[in-house]
Amino acid sequence: MNQKIYFGELKATKGEIHIIRDRCKGCGFCVEYCPKDVLALSDEFNIKGYHPPFVENEDNCVYCQLCENICPEFAIFVTKKEEEDVEKG
């Protein structure tokens, strides 16, 4: 789909997600409230025995930072992808 049709020359902001797996307590807040279903809880355990989230489809991330703001453990945050990174894929 050609995004230009919808956004003109505007590029959608993209985010890169960082998960500090061993700090997570597996509450699922970020997974549930990500508006783009970017995250899912993994089957693996972290060091504390919880299931941390993993990034299922980073391309859908719109850098809204909701996951970062909702996490009660300070265990997930998002950085803005530079434009070149976005273009490359």
Next chain:
Amino acid sequence: MNDEARQKNPIEHLLRMDRIPHIWCPGCGIGTVVTSFAEALRKSNIELDKIAVVSGIGCTGRVAGYIKLDSFHTTHGRAIPFATGLKLANPELKVVVFSGDGDIFGIGGNHFIHAARRNMDLTVICVNNFNYAMTGGQVAATTPTDANASTAPYGNFEQPFSIPYLADAAGASYVARWTALHLRRVTKSIQEGMDKNGFSLIEVITPCVTLYARRNRLGDGLNLLKYYYDKSEIKHGADTRDLDISYQGKLIVGKFIDRERPNFIDAMNQHMSTVLGDDYELYGRINND
């Protein structure tokens, strides 16, 4: 994602990372409110070394120990009097009280009403999880009628305080209520409260998963977070007499009070200079004006 060692959460400079992970249960909402507070600190124009954080005792009372600013963990119920002393001794400080419903409205209730009455320039963030969580889920002054608590095994028959109504009646300059899931609104209210030249109260309705949710069979933290949010209705400027919380009932949230009234120090200066004239030296004006 293998950048755990390299990358840092952008609020880490505001947290005492040597104490993280914190003690709060998985699914507890207190950490989310701390994140919203940290966002407010990041966005605020107030210098960080001019901000102090004071907590009392309780799960929420641990916040002062996790925030990397000048902070103090007082005895139970005494966060507001400690903060009052701090503010009066050093009026340059922005003093934030971050504590629980039991701490602020149970044992500390009297301090709350008098600080609001005097319009002491403090910002009070109260995590209302409807019970005394840290000590085992006892009934609190905020527990909704009919809710179950460890000291109300057949349900609570008392009428709870409506925190915004109490704050309004006592004279607070700024009063807001949100749920923990209203992330950005909580942040904005905390910023507004800190910018207010007077007493501010921000109530944040927050899941306690281990005690309140379990005793009342309300599911996990996520269920409670969602439930509170779905049951909330934003009504800015609502009459504070209409903000009662019934068990699992509707939650009216929003900014209810935002008014101007001389704070304690300003009122003292005004009064004393009228009475004593030039003999009176204005207090707490060293670096202002």
